[in-house]
Amino acid sequence: MRTILLAALAAVSISTGALAQSHGHSDQGAHGGRMQDVVGVHAELLVSERNLTVHLYDEAGKPVPSAGYTVSALVGAGQARQVVQLAPGSENTLTGTAPTAPARGAPVTLQVKNPAGRSGQARY
Template sequence: MAQQSHSHGDQGPHGGKMQDVVGVHAELLTAERTLTIHLYDEAGKPVAASGYTASALVGSGQSRQVVQLAPGAENTLSGTAAAPVARGTSITLQIKNPAGRSGQARF
């Protein structure tokens, strides 16, 4: 089985951008006000989101908001922003894995 490697800006299985953070590959999807992160291992298999905590700093111009992301179904973390997230908006993900290790990724 070939090992998948993701560099900054790679596209994930759901069409979102992929970033490496705290030992997993995080795929970001936005739809209106909803932010969803899908977690995958090095082989591209889903990683259970239970035990992970995360927040996203969503910024556009002078406007900034922090969105708390909670584990959802299977390998997802999701949250709802106060306002719709415009295409091209800068998003910084802060994530902590079940072992307590934390990291950041920029989308």
């Protein structure tokens, strides 16, 4: 019985460690948006009316300059899909405007390319 208990505790410890190592984010960022990891930064997405804003942070939560990043967003699904190009703004911010306001809760996929040329996707 003791061996089974120790094995179970070891399995829990290993799985908890694996979760702590995971870099996927479902938590909120400094501005109340959802966070996801993409190409080595944490990207916080905010959608307000037709405006999309992405804030970039490093692992320590410090702002990462947006200069040199290119971001496009695929907003919505099916016939309601829109592509929005985001441009670097001040400090760690990229912004773009959708042709029409997306439906509340519409899925958003960001395609991010960092200044070094690495690219990746984040889904919200």
